[in-house]
Amino acid sequence: MLDLVIEARQASLGHGLEVHRILPFRLKRMVGPFIFMDHAGPVNMVPEQVSQMDILPHPHIGLSTVSYLFGGQVMHRDSLGVEQIIRPGEVNWMTAGRGIAHSERFEDPTTLAGGTLEMIQTWVALPEKDEEDAPAFDNYQPGQLPVFTEKGVWMRLIAGQAFGLNNSVKTHSPLFYLHVVLEPGARFGLPQGHTERGVYVAKGSLEVAGRTYTTGQLLVFNSGTEPVLVGREKTTLMFLGGEPLGERFIWWNFVSSRKERIEQAKADWQQGRIPLPPTDNQEFVPLPEDRSRPAGWPSPQPLS
Incomplete structure (x- = not known):
């Protein structure tokens, strides 16, 4: 599972x-x-x-x-x-x-x-x-992103398709990305029809098959399984996944x-062939020199 x-x-x-x-x-x-x-x-x-x-x-x-x-x-x-x-x-x-x-x-x-x-x-x-x-x-804008609610569950579709919801966010491959909030004791599942699925615990804690998972953990589920996610407290989750590329x-x-x-x-x-923002072009992050550095950013590092 x-x-x-x-x-x-x-x-x-x-x-x-x-x-x-x-x-x-x-x-x-x-x-x-x-x-x-x-x-x-x-x-x-x-x-x-x-x-x-x-x-x-x-x-x-x-x-x-x-x-x-x-x-x-x-x-x-x-x-x-x-x-x-x-x-x-x-x-x-x-x-x-x-x-x-x-x-x-x-x-x-x-x-x-x-x-x-x-x-x-x-x-x-x-x-x-x-x-x-x-x-x-x-x-x-938030009005372009559908919200679903049921007892103990609040969910916003950020992108893709899930639980019968879709929106106008332009994507390039089949995927889903959701912001989900579970109240204590609320039970929820994962969207079906996607090969790879993950749940990131952004706040709170979650129970799956009798085990508890907490803030900062990403749970990756096998294809075809239908886990039941139970909020141990008020819990904020990010669901993400889709088809591998x-x-x-x-x-x-x-x-x-x-x-x-x-x-x-x-x-x-x-060599300057990728232009800088026209209204923010007085400084920039140089290319890292340490090629042994793991994938990531130099210091100071950008968030994205």
Whole structure:
């Protein structure tokens, strides 16, 4: 039934901003098309320190970054000229395709005060046929994301299809991504019709087949099983998965089905062929020099 339990690892993005890194994992690089997952916060900093948290312009290829906030707000700027504040319950879906750069800045001085900033960031790998598409960006408001409720269960469909729900979020392969809240004692299942399925415990604790799982654990379930998830307390979950895309290579912020494309992306960033955001182009994250570093970010490291 339960194939694997992945424990989130602590990672520092500098200046006191810590994240829980869930994917990739050495025994499970991807769940469906999801190849990266970080949980940041809740962050509690004094307003004077907010600017230190800014995530400088950095590049991506071959993936979509998906930003979803539980609290706080972030200003997104990218090389398409997009400037977008993302707030809780919204979805920022940025498709890098052949190459994009973006920054994330905390320009509201109260955004980190009182532990309000908390966000989940995932990367969704693109199918081979879409890896070289033109970059794109979309912001989806809460009203565009259907919500389902029943006794003890609240659920928002972030993207894809699940439990008979769908929305207008543009995806490139079959997947599901949900924000689920269970009240104590509430029972719920996983969406059917998907080859790979995972449940991340963002807050609280969960019982499955008599065992308890807690905050920071990603539960990966075998195909065809129908587990019953029981909230031990008020529990916030992220459901994610879908159809596998095949092997992907990941280095720093680059994802591709081809190793040589990763090398090209490195050169493109070093030589300025991936443009910076037009309104945020005075600084950027340089290409890491340490090629032995595990997949991730240099210091200071971007959230996505």
